[in-house]
Amino acid sequence: MTTGSIEQSERTSLEPPVTSTLLLDWVSTLDHKRIGIMYILTAMFYLAIGGFEALLMRIQLSMPNNTFLSPEMFNQLFTMHGTTMVFLVGMPVLTGFANYFVPLMVGARDVAFPRLNAFGFWMLFFGGLLLHFSFLTGSAPNAGWFSYVPLSSKAYSSLQGVDYWIIGLLIMGVGSVSGAINIFATIICLRAPGMSLQRVPLFVWMMLMQSILIILALPALNSALAMLLIDRWLGSAFFDPTRGGSAVLWQHYFWIFGHPEVYILILPAFGMISEVIPVFSRKPIYGYTFVAASSVAIVLLGYGVWAHHMFAVGLGMYADIFFAVGSLLIAIPTGIKVFNWTATLWGGEIKFNTSMHFAIAFLLQFVIGGLTGIMFAAVPIDWQLTDTYFVVAHFHYVLIGGTVFALFSAAYFWFPKMSGRMLSERWGILHFWLWVLGFNMTFMVQHFLGMMGMPRRVYTYADNPGWALLNGISSLGAVFMAIGTLVFLWNIGTSLLRGKIAGDNPWDAFTLEWATTSPPPPENFTVIPEIKSRRPVWDLNHPENADWKIEKTPVDRGIRPNLPKLAAWAFIASEAVFFLLLLIAYVVFNTRSGEGVTSSVLDVTRTGIFSLFLISSSVTFWIAERFLRAGKQSAFVLTLGLTILLGITFLAGQAWEYTGLLTNNITINTNLFSATFFTVTGFHGIHVTAGVIALFVMLMMGIKGNLTADKSHVFGAVGVYWHFVDVVWLAVFGIIYLGLLQ
Amino acid sequence: MSSYFDLTSGLWKWSSPVWLLVLSLVGLYIIFHHRALGKRSVFFVLAMLALALAYVSPIGVLSDGYLFSAHVIQHLILLLIVPLFLLLSLSESAAETLFRQPSLNRLGHVMAVPFVGWLSGLGVMWFWHVPSFCNASTVNYSLGIFRDATFILAGLAFWWPIFSPLKRFHLSASLSVIYLFSACLGCTLLGIYITFTVISVCPAFANPVDRLGIMHFLYDQGMTPATDQRLGGLLMWVPPCSLYVCAIMVVLKRWYAEMDYLNSPKTAGATSSLREAQS
């Protein structure tokens, strides 16, 4: 257990050394606050695009039999609207706030890995650009944001739209995971002295939960995307029912990611609300431990309820009952949170400003969205209302009524800290009412449209009684929201120029970010206040009522795990989910009585021998690590070289095996065995190759003498990865070559 | 056709030898806890009740060759409920005197290694549901007793790192969460396998010997072998996972109440060095 002091001292030298223009300053920045702002600006840009897409759709739907948009255009618009709002607005804006505020709230100087942070942002930025570039090719993706197969397969979507979608999401996924690992490591390793994990502000806690969700859920999407891409480009049949593939597997994999994604979008909103409500009620959060623990329950249960998006698929009554139980159980921790927020308000001295307006609207609207969620968890109701406008209303109540309103609340709350100036309350209240009115107009009536039988994603509808009126109201509401957004932008613009100067802590707020100047200096803090409770700044400003006098919280034991190793573990956890899902796909497709090529074509003995090379490379690596720590540089270089050689030998064995198969005309598109075999072993091979390259870099550093005993934890982090690759191979060998699960 | 009342009386087996075990356990418990029969003894009563019911009640009778789902319930009681309540019923002081002996202390430490508990808990569950073992243990009486004994012992090992009466054997909070969550994952996979596999996991239940003449009654209630197995799979899946999530909540509650190292010198040292690093 080291304390992270090495990383801290290294970071100061990371500031770009060039004297440069403003633009270059921002583009090359490694400062978490600037990257956070760039995330938020990117999200706002895409919010404008996604919102514009929504407006076009609402114009098309405002009248029956409208021909404003062609069906193709409409289908592209709703696909891009969903994808943009989830991946390019929801996730980046939350990551942005987290980037800006998590280090401040835990009293750190920056995030754990500033370069990785910038990398994550630029991946997202360019992934988003690539996705939207598809519009210029004339065929944006049009298979819906969950791109169900076979509709998204080559046979039914022959244009490149879906390919842009896949590649865009993969790139953005890399950015999201690296961002999440960064936030995770920052919270675990860089908390200021005194801030035990039991004392972090709830926003930080929720971001911790969110980063765990991202790390473990995104690989499910990546594995599905990889298989779809192989289907589309290399002609395999993972998702082609006519060749034995499964149309339902995609849905499972997508929702194993997709349901946690909902919590990825809502948990940080819970965190923001849990910061805003106490401050403006002049009370601590009611039942901190219950709010925090209930989000752990949500994270855990969140992985076990994906199939409640699939009740109409006909999974059979047992699966339906199981997923109904899981989904209904989530109502309990969610209910606990609502209770705690209400109890925090209860008996408080309410400062009813714009931020609080949005927070209260969040509460009421989120409760509506939650209650309709319970309806969907009661399976038979889902059988009527899923895939109708009722479900559209439901998730917009959660994601707009919930997340977006919480974001506005947080924006009014934190803008003074970020800019040094207050936002105008008068414009703010106008913004609030436009949004509340517009939002509820747009989406409340959609509940009724759903009950009237209007399916979602229809580009037009017949003039059924009542449909035109309700759709008209819905479209009108969208205009209100659009105007409200312009008011918000105007408010930001004018306030930046001549808003009231905020000062360090305009709200008399509680948490560490208010202990520094507004906006904070590049190094964040000159002095970090003593942390003896969950509200250090409150304790500072109200010593007579200090929390630690009333409420005892666990003391910081000063345990901060080693940064590179923690990040390596988080990374391989993510990778493990990826391989687990690929292996499950292998088992699913190969337990059926296979025709044609099966695993019997593989030479088990030969590959077994090459496997021994890989396994022994783990041993030599371990020895090398010992030598490094003992300072025996030349022995270290020798054993590390041996490790690389063993890895390369394994790769050579794999190449030999592939050549044999390919010369026998067994390729990835032969059948489902070959497709799953090449996919699993291919991805493993890529990982081994990446590992060999990393080891080679280590070797070079070792030879030059840059890798010494005091940096052995960096080498250890590479080791975590290398051993992981070997463990995965053991599983691959057992399942594919030895047929253990068949 | 026998009437429902005849059936219900046949479904209770008061003469089960489990009473011997219950009696001896009660004896042992009183010997160790004779000084402090506090609130914890409620857990002991519950444990004994669950243990007895697992054999005496219809669960025990039906799990003996009739219903796979009843058999799963019996497993879960033996593996999860009885050991959990047993551990909770032990008071810290009594356990301390017991585990002061070096050999037992060593055993406690071995059981506190997460892999031991995890593998034994999940292991017995998977092992006894390999079709041939499942069948053999249902048909062969003494093998059945051996299986049930392994369930209780594995259950004790599984819960030990979480709920052992002595804090020094507890896992850290984060490891506990991973321990329990991954166990939940293991149960889920087994449950999915049992629920959706086309083969009969335990063939003895597919063609039961109708000793009590209740087979028709069961079939009339819709409990055909296929339904029965799926219900069993579902039971293997939902209740343990719910229990594990509850246990995670208990672990978190403990973690939030961790306040007993306020003045340890080690903490102070680490904190000050961190402070230097930050400023």
Next chain:
Amino acid sequence: MNSVIPVLDPASPQAEAIHNLFLLVLLISAVIFAIVAGLILIAISRGRQRQTLPEQDFGSEKSEIFWMIGPVIIVIWLVAISANLIITLNAIPQADPDGKTDINEIDLIVTGHQWWWEVKYPKSGVITANEIYIPADKTKKFRVKVTSADVIHCFWVPQLGRKIDAIPGRDNYIWLQASEPGSYQGRCSEYCGAQHAWMNFKVYAVTDAEFDQWVASEQLANKQPKLLSPLANSGKQFFFQATCPQCHTIYGTPAEATIGPDLTHFAHRKEIGAGVIENTPENLALWLKDPQALKPGCKMPDFKLSDEHLKQLVAYLETLK
């Protein structure tokens, strides 16, 4: 006729059961919302007037647990009634004692296509499209097998009960039943491509006698009059010269393709293009003139037919009774 809010106007025992559950949950939700909203509003109106620092209340375990009791009970109760209903509505054919499913138990096979529904009665051999006839009977349930020929669709008749996805390579089952005679609007409820919006169908629940009569009329291999009018006759010739038979079937003729809807009894149908327009001779001409104008993206191309050919084709198709 069609109900304005079909989900709230059930016309089958299954739909009724779901509807009752829905109303119950709606009621509970309304009560919960009223309580939460009421508490919040009271807290705010009181709190806005408060000018002193409130008591710093960190919460109590007891009150958390007390307030948890209600939700826990509701959740358990919801699980119970949902599970019960899931089991009741289950339509998957039960295995016989020898382990084989009884195929005869399937009354109707519905297959989704981009963007129309194929309807097959395996017992009587009747094949039609986008229109389903069932006897209106409280006691008799039709077991429907739902599947798909291309992408995923979803079979949904709101007034008659649950929806179910039509998935290629997979057979799903539901009960179809109507308590009262009437026509019930059905729609595709899973996004399936360009014309997802126009993939409607109707279920006609008729009396037993009418149903038998309908089956008999559909079973007869195309009782077209022996003597076609000259116009219709040239339409028939054109039909078989042109590419029509490459997609459509007319029973008893060389046209046997199954890409498009079966046209054997086309003139019986009430709508064209899965609900796009009513089936009248004028509308049919409109449709044939350019299907892409009425249903952009649909699989039937614009053949750029001359007005003369149009008239002939319409005359022929109108004879397919």
